[in-house]
Amino acid sequence: MKFKTKKEENWFNYFAFNQKNIEKISNIFGAAKLYAMGLMPVRGPIGFRKLDYEFAEKKLNIKVIMNQLEKSHFNVFGLVIKDTDGACTWDTKIGWNPTNRDLLGEFCDAGKDRNINILVSFTSMNDAYQGYLHPNRVSVHGKSGKKFGKQYRKGEISTHEEGEMRVELPKGVSIEKYKKEVPFLTGKIDEKEGKSRDARGKGYIPLTSFMCPNSKHVDYLLELAKEVVKNYPIKAFFADYIRYDGAFTDLCACSRCVEKFKEMYGKKAKMIKSKNWYDFKATTIVNYAQRLQETIKSINQDCITGWFCLPGPKKMFSRKRLGQDWTKLSSILDIASPMEYPYLMGTKDDGYYWKKLADLFYWYFVRNMKKRAHEFKSPVLAITNSVECNVEEMLKQMRGFDFGLGIAVFKYFGTSDEQWKALKKYAEEEIGLENLKYNA
Numbered sequence: 063m064k065f066k067t068k069k070e071e072n073w074f075n076y077f078a079f080n081q082k083n084i085e086k087i088s089n090i091f092g093a094a095k096l097y098a099m100g101l102m103p104v105r106g107p108i109g110f111r112k113l114d115y116e117f118a119e120k121k122l123n124i125k126v127i128m129n130q131l132e133k134s135h136f137n138v139f140g141l142v143i144k145d146t147d148g149a150c151t152w153d154t155k156i157g158w159n160p161t162n163r164d165l166l167g168e169f170c171d172a173g174k175d176r177n178i179n180i181l182v183s184f185t186s187m188n189d190a191y192q193g194y195l196h197p198n199r200v201s202v203h204g205k206s207g208k209k210f211g212k213q214y215r216k217g218e219i220s221t222h223e224e225g226e227m228r229v230e231l232p233k234g235v236s237i238e239k240y241k242k243e244v245p246f247l248t249g250k251i252d253e254k255e256g257k258s259r260d261a262r263g264k265g266y267i268p269l270t271s272f273m274c275p276n277s278k279h280v281d282y283l284l285e286l287a288k289e290v291v292k293n294y295p296i297k298a299f300f301a302d303y304i305r306y307d308g309a310f311t312d313l314c315a316c317s318r319c320v321e322k323f324k325e326m327y328g329k330k331a332k333m334i335k336s337k338n339w340y341d342f343k344a345t346t347i348v349n350y351a352q353r354l355q356e357t358i359k360s361i362n363q364d365c366i367t368g369w370f371c372l373p374g375p376k377k378m379f380s381r382k383r384l385g386q387d388w389t390k391l392s393s394i395l396d397i398a399s400p401m402e403y404p405y406l407m408g409t410k411d412d413g414y415y416w417k418k419l420a421d422l423f424y425w426y427f428v429r430n431m432k433k434r435a436h437e438f439k440s441p442v443l444a445i446t447n448s449v450e451c452n453v454e455e456m457l458k459q460m461r462g463f464d465f466g467l468g469i470a471v472f473k474y475f476g477t478s479d480e481q482w483k484a485l486k487k488y489a490e491e492e493i494g495l496e497n498l499k500y501n502a
């Protein structure tokens with residue numbers, strides 16, 4: 063093995079214990095390194111602060127997209143087949159597909175004649191549509207509190223205003239009429255646009271729900287996964303939002319969860335904020351991962367499974383808020399994918415303050431990975447952003463977060479022409495085309 067940089071060699075040695083699994087993944091993808099570009103079909107043609115079904119239905123041009131990826135030497139295409147709104151962008155019999163299109167099928171067909179493997183990303187617990195349809199499956203607050211200036215009460219379901227996505231009405235359609243199609247919309251409008259991450263969208267504010275991971279929502283998710291793995295020639299299935307809502311620590315205290323908790327820890331066991339409570343959350347998420355793994359592998363043994371995690375402090379964030387046990391989850395699913403987006407927090411292009419802030423996040427994310435890498439028992443493929451940052455920042459992240467298996471970049475729409483040029487050059491000069499395709 064030849065290394066282009068010292069950093070690359072270090073990470074290779076670090077994950078060397080996993081060489082067998084890395085080779086297995088490489089063989090399935092047909093390349094030593096993965097170079098992935100992600101696309102969120104329901105978030106419109108720029109950025110990702112919009113929810114735009116009309117765009118997905120009428121304007122998304124599969125051929126143009128795949129040509130662009132091929133030209134830039136990407137060997138993996140990551141399609142978000144289910145976003146946080148709950149829309150399922152394939153030909154589904156059980157899910158909700160407001161795009162009226164089999165986008166996954168169209169992309170699979172277009173990928174066939176090219177050296178491009180299809181990876182799907184599947185939002186699990188965050189699901190606005192299911193939250194509307196099944197309020198009894200939404201997670202429930204275990205104590206009263208205040209968040210984002212809003213009061214919530216113990217016993218209430220955790221359906222809140224969405225933080226980053228906004229919705230514009232299709233031309234000539236009123237909000238009342240559009241609500242029949244998109245029932246989780248509110249009549250409230252956010253008209254200001256700011257520079258911080260959660261203030262970049264404009265338009266009608268949708269509601270969003272984190273579903274209870276001990277409810278029938280999980281069965282619904284597994285049925286959807288079955289449909290996808292059975293009917294489409296995908297190479298990888300990654301679970302996103304395989305966690306609780308990070309904004310709260312008191313979820314989920316619904317009667318199902320309380321009963322289960324008491325069964326496990328005794329009738330008198332302290333719930334919210336106890337050690338048992340956090341163990342319970344982690345176990346609940348691990349159980350979902352295990353069931354998802356078994357569901358996928360029982361249909362296609364070679365379908366690579368993965369999951370996304372957010373960098374941050376282990377105890378305060380991953381455990382208490384998200385309920386993600388990195389060691390256990392990476393012992394079950396094939397690839398762990400940390401979301402390394404420091405330059406989404408800010409970019410030099412918005413001025414000195416935002417540059418400084420993002421530099422600080424970059425430093426922290428690198429440090430966090432060095433500190434927590436030992437928790438991963440599987441190969442790691444980080445995903446970083448090309449949108450809302452410049453070429454330099456994008457490349458810095460790509461170099462910094464390649465932990466040996468390659469790098470995933472998000473997202474297709476919003477990547478500038480200059481960045482596309484840099485992405486192509488990165489493949490040619492830094493990854494090496496020989497590493498992107500066997501027998502190239």
Ligand SMILES: [Zn+2]
Nearest residue numbers: 274314316319
């Ligand atoms: Zn629950």
